[in-house]
Amino acid sequence: MKLMTLAFKSISNRRASVLLTLFTIAISVMLLLSIERVRQEAKQSFSSTISGTDLIVGARTGDIQLLLSSVFRIGHANNGLSWQSYQYIKQQKGVAWSIPISLGDSHRGFSVLGSDGSYFKYYRYGNKQNLAFSQGRPFHNAREVVLGSEVAKQLHYHLGQKIIVAHGMGNTSFHHHDDNPLIVTGILAPTGTPVDKTVHVPLKAIELMHGPKHGSAQIMRKKSNSDAQHDHEHEHEHEHEHEHDKHHEVIDSQLGDLIGQPKQITAFLMGFDSPLYTLQVRRNINIYKPEALSAIMPGVTLRELWGMLDIIEKILLLFSAVVVLISLLGMLTTLLSSLSQRRRELAILRSVGARPRHIFTLMVSEAVLITTIGCAIGVAMFYMAILIGKGILQAHFGISISISMLSNYELVLLSVIMVSGTLMGAIPAVRAYFYSLNDGMSIKV
Amino acid sequence: MIQISDLNFSWPGQSKPTLIIDELNIEKGEKLFLHGPSGSGKSTLLSLLAGIQTAQKGSISILNENLAKLNDAKRDKFRADHIGTIFQNFNLLPYLSPLENVMLGCNFSRRRQANLKTQGICARKKACILLEELGLDTSCQNRAVSELSIGQQQRVAAARAFIGQPELIIADEPTSALDADNRDIFINQLFEQAEHYQATIIFVSHDKSLSSLFDRQVSLNGINGASL
Structure with a gap:
């Protein structure tokens, strides 16, 4: 049995708390990816709308x-x-x-x-x-x-x-x-x-x-509508009446x-x-x-527009990064709080010959597994979100979102999350390492 | 098999030594009953034997290997290879099936895996056989650990201790949670296995009534110079 298998079985045994942790990580990953994807696609589709025009x-x-x-x-x-x-x-x-x-x-x-x-x-x-x-x-x-x-x-x-x-x-x-x-x-x-x-x-x-033909029709309709005063249709037609007068x-x-x-x-x-x-x-x-x-000059004005949105972009990115951080801290809390209940488990592992470094690896593996699965679910949710949101964004904001593979930038974001998750996992792992050194095989609860 | 001489151990930060043993020899295949009241240094002696702790003075040799001369990693390896352990209770990892718990016994030891290989048997098969010999049929083997009775759990722990033929079995009050009938059955099964594999057993308990079942009994109070 590999340590990874052990880690997997161990976390699936603590399903309830781990599922919640997974869920928070998944949501935060989805949020981060979605915000970044929309931001980039918006920028991309905005800046490619017009070119060559001076x-x-x-x-x-x-x-x-x-x-x-x-x-x-x-x-x-x-x-x-x-x-x-x-x-x-x-x-x-x-x-x-x-x-x-x-x-x-x-x-x-x-x-x-x-x-x-x-x-x-x-x-x-x-x-x-x-x-x-x-x-x-x-x-x-x-x-x-x-x-x-x-x-x-x-x-x-x-x-x-x-x-x-x-x-x-x-x-x-x-x-x-x-x-x-x-x-x-x-x-x-x-x-x-x-x-x-x-x-x-x-x-x-x-x-x-x-x-003009149309214009006269307007006038006639306007007359017939004159009883119902200031309804939408009326106002609308009224606006156009002036135009029609000009276009004889x-x-x-x-x-x-x-x-x-x-x-x-x-x-x-x-x-x-x-x-x-x-x-x-x-x-x-x-x-x-x-x-x-x-x-x-369209290029300059496009840049100006993005300059205005820049601070909003940065705040959005900051927020989603904080959400990711919070979800990872949630994982840390879960792992740390379960640790004291697991000292017996560590002692048993020690008694069958697991070395302190095995204990350390086991604990880190758990964090890595949780983060990885969380990221995977997050990516799936992200694709679902853009599938659902695609039409709305296109219809209301004219931003076309492509359902494409993860970009390099997005992969970098994911790896940053994975590395942070692993580092977070190292904290309970270090504690478990010292527990297992001190407790040895004597079971302390 | 085991030679202890001039052993002197004190826990860090304590001026008074916990354990002083001038000499204790245990033969191969011997079934030793070690008794003593709580606080007499039983657990300390066991963790010294298992190589979790090292004595400040004196030596413990197991299979002609002086544990004091090994570094931490080598002692861990030595324990994994040569020593099977059974605890008082709650011996099993709750997230593994009984079968997987038994297989865990040779998970961290190449030597124990190799022992199985020379017998031409895989760990899973061997775990099955051991569990059956100890009276746990197939229906129990894949159940959740929490569904087993304490007696059954202790047998799983025994199977885990024996898998891959370690030379030394350390049992730390394994029967204290069992009733008298179960206790005797368990000890007899333990002996059967030990004879089969020619393993040495060090059985620790405060229950002196068990001592008649063993080849030899040692009172820790009697040999521990620190308790005098």
Whole structure:
């Protein structure tokens, strides 16, 4: 019989207290791993959302707010910027490319992004990857739509399908334009970024959605609703009424036009030939007279965002480390308190020829076993937690958690726990060692 | 087998020696009854014999090996190899089955494992045989230790002491928790095994009525110079 087997049998004999100890260790390990995994994946998915873009320009607002609304579709950009400003700025020296984007509408809970063909050409994410199509092609006119992979998957849309895109944020759209169906011409390959959950339409289509025909319908509905004062629907429509007033465009635009005559867009992304131009244009935008604009460098703002979260990250890590420490101290308590009851056991082992070092090894093995099994259960619970939490995190925070093998970092965390557990186990082991030296075979209880 | 001469032992921190034995020789195969009231130094003598303690003066040789000359690790090894021990009661590890408790007897000794090997028998099989010879059938062998009676537990302890043929069996009041009938059965079984393996038995008890069963009896008070 190996000492390890003895240790195992010994701890399974003290099942009740050992199970509790195992459970606390498992929970603490799960907590630590989950927090670290979410933290890292969040950081990873945040920083890989956009790349290769030098400037994002929108109406004047906080840098982080602009980044969140334009790239992450979190929150709203309260104001847009005028199409004229966009036209003016994109002709500045050094501008390599630009992508206008218009946000604010949604389709069955997925945000709708209006842009032009440059979006598919220049938008890059992750490691400077371009968007790829898993099926179909970009839109060619105002009646066509390109779906993010997640949109197509969740709504079971396929190429050639006619869908109706309404406006307003949120799951329920109040206006269904049966007269404005769009044809799905392309589905993008998964990117792991908010692009997956975006419905891409030409700017012109956005304009059409808010067209005059629709506007008049609004007014009529508004009248019919006027009895019920200030209910949600009413307020919502009221907001949009102003927009519609501005967009008195005619629908009969020529095929192939993606842009139409928009008055406003939410923001635009720019790439430059050289970083020097980036700084120069940024300065010019920040002092641009006709309109109050903000220009942000996404990389810098992303770092700023993480800088703000850094302290929270550290506190979380500290907390989970403390929880692990407490669980190990719990194990120490259990082992130490059982030790005095086990002096007889030690004497018996001594009488059959176990040496003090065997006693020491036995006691350490128990701690190692408890920690190992605790870690193993913790890892299992961790995978269960991310399986369960995955959907929630994706839906609410846009953080995609991969169910992957343990990373090196996580393995290091586990080994730190194992080593600490072993060191903790050495404390009762040393006591047992001296007990067995002093007591010998004489049984003292 | 065992030669003790000019032994003088005192516990650390005590000025008065606990044990002074001028001479005590025990022959191979002898069944020695050692009696004395509590406090007469029985336990001390046993831990000296088992090599847990070493005497400050004098020598104890077992199988021509002077225990005082061995270091701690070697004495531990010597005990594991050559001495089987039976305690008063609660002899068994509660988390092992009776069978595993018996097998534990040769767990820490290469020599005792080798002895079994030369007989061409594995530890588990031997433990089974020993338990059966001592009157514990198969149904008892894998039960929880706590379900055994004290008499049965003591037989398991005896089997553990004998497995792998150690030359010396030290029994420290093994029958004090048994009733008279069980006590006699137990002692007879002990003797059968000892004769079978030609083992020497040192049986310690304060119950003088047992002494007639043994080859020789020694009163510790009689030989211990410290108690005079």
